[in-house]
Amino acid sequence: MSRRNEKTYSGPKSDHFDGERFFDPQGAPPKKLREVLRWQFGGERERVKWPEWVDNAFSDTPPPRVDGGKVRLSFVGHASWLIQTAGLNILVDPVWSMRVSPVRWAGPKRHNDPGIAFPALPRIDTVLVSHGHYDHLDVATLSRLAKTFAPRVITPLGNDLAMRAADVAIKAESYDWHNRVEIGGGVAVTLVPTHHWSARGMFDRNRALWASFVLETQAGKIYIVGDSGYGEGKHFRHVAEAHGPLRLALLPIGAYEPRWFMRDQHMNPADAVKALADCRAEAALAHHHGTFQLTDEAIDAPALALAEALDAAKIPRERFAVLKPGQVVEI
Numbered sequence: 001m002s003r004r005n006e007k008t009y010s011g012p013k014s015d016h017f018d019g020e021r022f023f024d025p026q027g028a029p030p031k032k033l034r035e036v037l038r039w040q041f042g043g044e045r046e047r048v049k050w051p052e053w054v055d056n057a058f059s060d061t062p063p064p065r066v067d068g069g070k071v072r073l074s075f076v077g078h079a080s081w082l083i084q085t086a087g088l089n090i091l092v093d094p095v096w097s098m099r100v101s102p103v104r105w106a107g108p109k110r111h112n113d114p115g116i117a118f119p120a121l122p123r124i125d126t127v128l129v130s131h132g133h134y135d136h137l138d139v140a141t142l143s144r145l146a147k148t149f150a151p152r153v154i155t156p157l158g159n160d161l162a163m164r165a166a167d168v169a170i171k172a173e174s175y176d177w178h179n180r181v182e183i184g185g186g187v188a189v190t191l192v193p194t195h196h197w198s199a200r201g202m203f204d205r206n207r208a209l210w211a212s213f214v215l216e217t218q219a220g221k222i223y224i225v226g227d228s229g230y231g232e233g234k235h236f237r238h239v240a241e242a243h244g245p246l247r248l249a250l251l252p253i254g255a256y257e258p259r260w261f262m263r264d265q266h267m268n269p270a271d272a273v274k275a276l277a278d279c280r281a282e283a284a285l286a287h288h289h290g291t292f293q294l295t296d297e298a299i300d301a302p303a304l305a306l307a308e309a310l311d312a313a314k315i316p317r318e319r320f321a322v323l324k325p326g327q328v329v330e331i
Contacts, residue, residue, distance in 0.1 A: 007165075008207045009158030009174075016177065016193070021206040022157070026234050028264035030197040030205055039261045046258075048298040054112045054290075058326030064122045065089070069218035070330060073248075076115045077325035078291040079136055079226050081250065084122070085217045086185035091127045092213075092250075093136040093226050094145065100135035100292050102201065108135070108292040111299065115325030118144070126183050129155040130226030131210030132162055132198040135292055139166035146170045154181055156191055158208030162200055177211060190214045192239055195229040196265055214239065219331050220247025223279055227252060227288065229264045230271035236278035248331060249281035251320075254289025254302040262295060269306035273313050276320055284320040285329060 013019045023029070031039075039045065060074045066084035074082040081092040096118050101107020124145055129137050137159060145151055146169040153163065153172040160172035175181060180190045191211040199205040212235075213224040223239055223246050230236075240246070256268035266288075267275060276284045289302040303322045310317050323329065 007161065008204070009161060009209075011157065014176075016209075017157075022198070022209045023206060024193060024195060024197075026193075026231060027195050027197070028229070028231070030199070030265070031261060035261060039258065045296065047296040048301070050111055050293045050299045052111070054299070056112050056115065056325050058115060058324050059113075060116050060326045060328055061120045062089075062116060062122050071217050071219045071222070073250075073285065073329045073331075074116060075285070075287065075323040075325055075327050077112060079130075079252065079288045080114070081224075081287070082116060082121070083215065083222070085219065086187050088125050088183060088185055088187055089122045090183070090187075090215070091124055091145070091151070092224055093130055094127060094141050095135060095138040096141045096144065097138050100133075100138065100294075102134065108294055110291060111293065112291055112325055115327065121148075124149040124151045127151050127153045128189060128213050128215075128224065129153060129159060129163075130194075130212065130224075131156060131196060132159050132200050132208045133227065134200070135294065136226050137162065137200075139163060139170075142170050143167040152183075154183075154189060154191075156198075156209035156211040159198075162208065174209075176209070186216075186218060188216045190216075190243065192243070193235050194225060194227070195231040195235055196227045212239075214243045214246075217247075220245070220282075222247060223249040223281055225249065225251050225275070227265065228267060228275075229262075230267045230275060231264070233274060233278045236275045240278065240280045244280055246279055246281035247283075249276060249279055249284040250287055251275055251284050252288030253286045253306050253322075254297070255294040256302075257296040266295070269302055270309040270312075272306065273309040273315065273320065276315070277313070282319075286320065286322045291325070
């Protein structure tokens, strides 16, 4: 674990940490500033405008607890989920803020409400935060959760520092890839490599680690991928080999255009279908779309493209479902 009073993570070198920055030996470095400027201002951008606001057709009021071997998954929106099982309430990458940005007055903003109103949340026991990007690590929401429930927060190395710098009440614990953490009730989570990167500002790229999660439940293992490019699919195949069989995968399908800029960090729907085949999960639920416009595709493009990709791969559409915020799946 990182030491509490450090501003940036320090620890022993490893096969994915050079003493200053983390890296993925099978991944790609983040895009350079000139490439960001080319995307934003290069004259070749084709950004589809989203509707200003979309009213949700669903709204979930979860039960206080879900006991036994059943797992209840509620889609909050974007990459945020509530997972209830074995008497535990677990939030994944919780974001209830109106913007995902270092400032409140600018940056990507919500286009729909969270699928669970914050006051309707049950008592939260554990929070999983995959990495430091603002659409996944939202300190305002984490601080609100700390004040209301004081949950345990499990995150990759270095992200605990950003959390505690914002609010010392956030009970953050940081772990490395392949660490397995007991949550309770026979439930455990393992942090696994994913094809991505991390930053909170212009000068801290890859100073903190990023990860996906494999959640062990009585109903089977759930593979939770917050953000990932596809690469060559090695990470997905490794999870199948090391942690399979998987009952369910939560796979991102949005924020992928333009491909020349996004392919190394975000999967498109066709990539996500390949990832499902690689990880060999029985079924998948889509996320990381439809709430915050981070990239250039239309609000409904990921869901439409996923249906086409599933048909092309001859995979039944019901095996890889797209939920709306507030919808629930039970296994």
